Each structure stands twice: as C-alpha cells, then as structure tokens.
Amino acid sequence: MGSRFQNYFDREFQIDLFDDKTMGFKLIKIIFGSISGSIHIMDSGNWSSSIVFCRMKSDTISGGNFFQIDSIIPGNIKIFASKFDYKTTCIDTFLENGGSLNLSGIPLWPGQNDYYTNFESGDSEFTGSGDWQLAEIYSGPGGAYSGNLAWSTNPEGNYTSGLNTHSLETNVFSLHNMAVPALEIYHWYDIENGYDGANVKISDEYGQVWQILHPSPDYPVENLTDEFNNPLAGEPVYSGNSGGWKKIAFNLSGFKNWPFVKFRFDLGVDEQKSAAGWYLDDFKIFDANATEVFDNPYLPIDKTLEVTVFPNPANPTTTFSIITNYTTEVTIIIFNINGQVVKKARLSPEANQPVKWQWQGYNRLNNLVASGIYFARIESLHQSVVRKIILIH
Ligand SMILES: [Ca+2]
Ligand SMILES: [Ca+2]
Structure with missing residues (x-):
C-alpha cells in the first residue's frame, strides 16, 4: 500500500508493455538490500543486547549502538526490534529493490514482553503453601509436561483434605506496554468433582487484593458448592478431571496498566475426600499481539x-x-x-x-x-x- 509500493509495480508494468529495447531490463532482478540503524531505549539509554530482525535475519547490537542487516529481499517489510525486558517494536516499511534503509532511533519501551519457565532449573521464585511442591512427577499424570519437574499439590499422592486452600504464588511481573498481555500455562488436574476446585487469581505486586482470572474457555464449574464448607465456595473453578495435560490461556488486557502483577493458583479443599490434585508446568507471559505476526496460535485475535x-x-x-x-x-x-x-x-x-x-x-x-x-x-x-x-x- 502507499505510493512507493504502487510506483514499484507501475515501473515494471510500463517496461513490459512499451519498451522492446529493454527486454533484458524486463527481467528485473531482485537486488538484495540492507537495513541499518540504531535503537533508542526509552527509559535507560542502554541499548546493548538489543536484537533487530527481519525476514529471518538478525543483528545483535553489542559494541556500538548500530545494527546492519544485509541481503534482504526488497518489498514490504516488517522490522522488529527487541530486548529482554522491553516490548518488541515492529516497524512496517518498504525496501526498494537494491535499496538501503536507515532507521535511526527505533524505540523500545520497557515492559516484560515475554516470560517463560518450564521449571527445569528451579522454582522460578514461585512459593507454595500447603501441599504445593516443585518435584519430579511420577504420580498423577505420571510425568511433568516438560522435562522432569512440575509444580503439584502433593507429588507423592492425593492432596490433603481439611477445609484448606493450597496456594501457589508467582513472582512479580510487569505487563506494562504490552499490547495484549496474556498468561498461558499447562495443567493437569484430578480434583474431587463438584466439591473441590481450583482457580487462578491476579493481584497487584503487594498481594493485597486478589481477583479471579477467567480463562478462555471459562472454568467448567461456574459456582463451587458451599455444601461442605470449601474455602472457594461460590467461586468459578476447575473440578473433576482434565483428561490429560491441557494448555489454558488468560487474556490480561484488563491489567496492563497495573505497574506490576502476580498470580496465585488456589486449590480449595473441603473437609473430606481428595484426589490426585493439580499439576502445573510451562508458565508463560507474553504479548499476544506481538506474537500474532509469527502466526502464533495462542490467542486468536x-x-x-x-x-x-x-x-x-x-x-x-x-x-x-x-x-x-x-x-x-x-x-x-x-x-x-x-x-x-x-x-x-x-x-x-x-x-x-x-x-x-x-x-x-x-x-x-x-x-x-x-x-x-x-x-x-x-x-x-x-x-x-x-x-x-x-x-x-
Ligand atoms: Ca517442567
Ligand atoms: Ca474433598
């Protein structure tokens, strides 16, 4: 779109129609171009280890605030700049045949663009109360979703009954400046159907006000019974059996203006009967908008x-x-x-x-x-x- 794009095709079109002498020119060769420039870090000025990439090629900025990517196929082009703890910036532009573009000062805004842990190298600063433990998994699903380690409510067997809430709390994340922040996690559950239940909550960094996060699709139980005094009575929950490891996703758009957030995974248990419990692995926070251009299927937009x-x-x-x-x-x-x-x-x-x-x-x-x-x-x-x-x- 835009005049430069149109000019590009107009030029080809005229040569095809009118100019016999330039038959050789008709086979306009794709001449690779180059893109260079610099990064502007919006808060700190520390541009080192920024990565700029387009069309599967990349350059990492280390020695000086300057990048160059050569041998790029011309045409409409998306250029991405990224850096750990910064939101990926995408620039839509056009590269002429054989042209070179200079993009100085591509902006990077702070924000935890992506966070991912499979818990293989530790607890990722999650803290569990009650039965929650990070351990090698042999019971329940019979293995972790990834590698050997996952969080679960009692990796040795059934969770403990007795009117309690087993809570796993995450560390703190910034969703700031993500376009469509999302949380994704894999879980497996076997929870006493209709009487015990599990759900996910979010709070600000201080953990003072927790509110229930709704996954998409929503919890299978809308309103947990209060018949046996479950501490999560009245809340929407997972209950019953997941039927294997399943990926669940939460749209966090409503919380992106909070400076920091943390999450809590609650398993609410009534006074009797238990089951294998709740297992969690592969926790991920990401910008669903930034990743959609990579045909990422996580949250269709x-x-x-x-x-x-x-x-x-x-x-x-x-x-x-x-x-x-x-x-x-x-x-x-x-x-x-x-x-x-x-x-x-x-x-x-x-x-x-x-x-x-x-x-x-x-x-x-x-x-x-x-x-x-x-x-x-x-x-x-x-x-x-x-x-x-x-x-x-
Ligand atoms: Ca794992
Ligand atoms: Ca129970």
Missing part, C-alpha cells in the same frame, strides 16, 4: 487496526487514516529519533469507519519541528503499530 500515513514523506503535512473493526479510543504519539514525544492526539473511531487526523509538522508548543525521521505509535485497546514518517520542509 480478530481485531484489526489499520493505519496509513499519506503523503510520506510529509511536506510538512501528512494525514493519518485509521480504521478498526471495533470501537475504541485510539492514541497517536509522534516522537523524534531521540525518543522525545513531539505530539499526541486522541481519536474515537467508530467500528469500520475510517477516521482521519492531520499532522502539520508542529509540536505541542506549536513550533514547526525540524526535517528528519519521526516515528508514530498508534495505540488502540487491543493493538499498537508504529509508522516511520519522513518530514521534509
């Missing part, structure tokens, strides 16, 4: 956020055209290559109705900004995209 910026280069005025298939507030943040915010705007598009916003090259103080490269981050409730803008005046 049917939300779209399409942004075109035209003209680009801007001289100095350019128009953002934004369309979503849902109703939400959309924020546009324009910043310079040093990561400083230049201009912000807030729009309220209706579903499937394009909304336009014009940037005339002025900053918040109404001063015309310098010619050069700018980035625009367009954020909706579900997604965010980054566009590069070249301003010329």
Whole structure:
C-alpha cells in the first residue's frame, strides 16, 4: 500500500508493455538490500543486547549502538526490534529493490514482553503453601509436561483434605506496554468433582487484593458448592478431571496498566475426600499481539487496526487514516529519533469507519519541528503499530 509500493509495480508494468529495447531490463532482478540503524531505549539509554530482525535475519547490537542487516529481499517489510525486558517494536516499511534503509532511533519501551519457565532449573521464585511442591512427577499424570519437574499439590499422592486452600504464588511481573498481555500455562488436574476446585487469581505486586482470572474457555464449574464448607465456595473453578495435560490461556488486557502483577493458583479443599490434585508446568507471559505476526496460535485475535500515513514523506503535512473493526479510543504519539514525544492526539473511531487526523509538522508548543525521521505509535485497546514518517520542509 502507499505510493512507493504502487510506483514499484507501475515501473515494471510500463517496461513490459512499451519498451522492446529493454527486454533484458524486463527481467528485473531482485537486488538484495540492507537495513541499518540504531535503537533508542526509552527509559535507560542502554541499548546493548538489543536484537533487530527481519525476514529471518538478525543483528545483535553489542559494541556500538548500530545494527546492519544485509541481503534482504526488497518489498514490504516488517522490522522488529527487541530486548529482554522491553516490548518488541515492529516497524512496517518498504525496501526498494537494491535499496538501503536507515532507521535511526527505533524505540523500545520497557515492559516484560515475554516470560517463560518450564521449571527445569528451579522454582522460578514461585512459593507454595500447603501441599504445593516443585518435584519430579511420577504420580498423577505420571510425568511433568516438560522435562522432569512440575509444580503439584502433593507429588507423592492425593492432596490433603481439611477445609484448606493450597496456594501457589508467582513472582512479580510487569505487563506494562504490552499490547495484549496474556498468561498461558499447562495443567493437569484430578480434583474431587463438584466439591473441590481450583482457580487462578491476579493481584497487584503487594498481594493485597486478589481477583479471579477467567480463562478462555471459562472454568467448567461456574459456582463451587458451599455444601461442605470449601474455602472457594461460590467461586468459578476447575473440578473433576482434565483428561490429560491441557494448555489454558488468560487474556490480561484488563491489567496492563497495573505497574506490576502476580498470580496465585488456589486449590480449595473441603473437609473430606481428595484426589490426585493439580499439576502445573510451562508458565508463560507474553504479548499476544506481538506474537500474532509469527502466526502464533495462542490467542486468536480478530481485531484489526489499520493505519496509513499519506503523503510520506510529509511536506510538512501528512494525514493519518485509521480504521478498526471495533470501537475504541485510539492514541497517536509522534516522537523524534531521540525518543522525545513531539505530539499526541486522541481519536474515537467508530467500528469500520475510517477516521482521519492531520499532522502539520508542529509540536505541542506549536513550533514547526525540524526535517528528519519521526516515528508514530498508534495505540488502540487491543493493538499498537508504529509508522516511520519522513518530514521534509
Ligand atoms: Ca517442567
Ligand atoms: Ca474433598
């Protein structure tokens, strides 16, 4: 999309039709291009060990704040920048045939983009009360989901009865700046059907207010009975038998503005009868939005956020055209290559109705900004995209 893309095909089209002399030229060879640039870390300035990648190629920034990736097939291209503890940034751009792009100051915002543990190297700072233990698994499912180790409520046999809650609490995570934070875990359970139950809760970093997280699909039991005084009576729970190791996923979008969160896995037990218990392995927190471009099936997203910026280069005025298939507030943040915010705007598009916003090259103080490269981050409730803008005046 965009004029540069169209120009590219127009040029080919004319050669095909009209120019006999350039038959050789008709076979326009793909000439690999290159992309270089630098990273701007939005909070600390420490760009080392940032990784930039596109089309299966990558470069790691270590010695100086500079990357270069060569031998890239031209065309529409997505460039990803990532760093541990930072949210992956994706830049949509276009690489001319044989061209080279320079992207200085690709922004990286802090945020725990991804966290994954299979518990093979330890407890991952999870702490269990009651029967919870990290151990090699021989009973219950007969083995861990991955490797040898998993958390379970009594790896030796059935969980202990007696009006108690066995709680496993995680360490603290930041979901900040993830577009669609999600939690995923594998579990296996055999819990006294209809009388005992298990669920997942989230709280802020202090663990003072816990609220129940709903998986997708939801818990099989909506409302645990209070007949035998189960401490989780009235709560939605897993109960009965999982029928094998199963992956469960939770959309955490509602919590991404909390500075930090932690999770708790509660097994509520009434006064009699027990079963093999609850087993957990392969805990993962990730940005479902950032991973969807890798055809990741974890959380299918049917939300779209399409942004075109035209003209680009801007001289100095350019128009953002934004369309979503849902109703939400959309924020546009324009910043310079040093990561400083230049201009912000807030729009309220209706579903499937394009909304336009014009940037005339002025900053918040109404001063015309310098010619050069700018980035625009367009954020909706579900997604965010980054566009590069070249301003010329
Ligand atoms: Ca494991
Ligand atoms: Ca029981």
